[in-house]
Amino acid sequence: MANVQLAKNLRTLRKKYNYTQKQLSSILNITRQAYSHYEQALREPDLSTLIRFSDFYKITLDELVAGVIDADQIQESFPVYQYHLCETEDQKHSICLTDPEIDLIMKYRYSSENDRQIVRGFLKDK
Incomplete structure (x- = not known):
């Protein structure tokens, strides 16, 4: 028997972050049909x-x-980044980030304005 709560959670998260099933299946490298079956609890x-x-x-x-x-309980201050390896021209709409890049962005986002100015100043010198 399929996990109905998992199916509900997948749907809630996808809708909260405004992804289509096709976008998520592409990001996760699965078929859209497979993803759809996960949300319908037809498959796990x-x-x-x-x-x-x-x-x-x-x-x-x-x-x-x-x-x-609960979609209302998901914190907007911690967005989900769309990332995966960009290999073709049709993936220009994606933000392609490595795990270290995501880590750096998150540290920057939660740093003080003074620290951000230091980082920007350091990067301008490069």
Whole structure:
């Protein structure tokens, strides 16, 4: 029997961050039909796909699989970045970031304005 809560959570998260099923399937390198089946609880993702969902949405596996995710409770200050390896011209709409780049952006976002000025000044010298 499929995990109905997981299906609800996937749908809630996708809609909260304004992704289409096609966009998410492309980001996660699965078919749109497979993703659709996850949201309809017709099929369950394997462990590696669950981990990718968890990493993508920056939530724990437990929250994803068993938690009740309320769209109004998702913090807007911690956005989900669309990232994956850009290999073709048709992926220009994507923001392609590595994990260290995402880490740097998040540290910059939560730093003080003074620290941000120092970083900007340092980068201008390069």
